[in-house]
Amino acid sequence: MSVSKRTRFEVLKRDDFRCRYCGANAMQSLIEVDHVIPASKGGTDDAANLVAACWDCNHGKSDVPLEDRKLSDTIPAEALGEHAKQIRIYLRQQRKLLAAQDKARHEVLRLWCKHSGLDDGPRDVFVKADTLLRRFSLVDLDRAFALAFTRGPDNENAKWRYAQAILRNWREAAEANVNRETA
DSSP, X not given: OOOOHHHHHHHHHHXXXXXXXXXXXXXXXXXEEEESSOGGGTOOSOGGGEEEEEHHHHHHHTTOOTTOOSSOSOOOHHHHHHHHHHHHHHHHHHHHHHHHHHHHHHHHHHHHHHHHOSSOOOHHHHHTXXXXXXXXXXXXXXXXXXXXXXXXXXXXXXXXXXXXXXXXXXXXXXXXXXXXXXX
């Protein structure tokens, strides 16, 4: 019997959509659900026997139990050194990414403040900045904020909701356009 869609989703969610073997995420690889004890060796579809695994790890492991070792546990010193170097580079890139994301969040907040005339905006502006920036350009956000402050309701929280509604309408209109063009 195959793993149910619901169980599969719950396992992926539990494992944060990351491969439990190598750490790859869904942006890096196709993430599947693997039986730790293979079904062919008596493993069950119980969530305790299931883990998220990237395509490479899952297919490389195949139906071999984790206890079966094909290689020795020793890793050559030069491989350890290379691994440490890769981790340092990865961490440096992560810090750059976090700094860029923080700068972008502050830019969204700056645009809001430009239109509100205040030194700060609703907490949601900063919190939702990442989501907004995945869907809209800074130019779009600036236009939506300008509309919210020229046409929107009087209080700032209502203006924030109005700006979000403008953006949602633009996104839905763009999606409808794409659907019409592809139909």
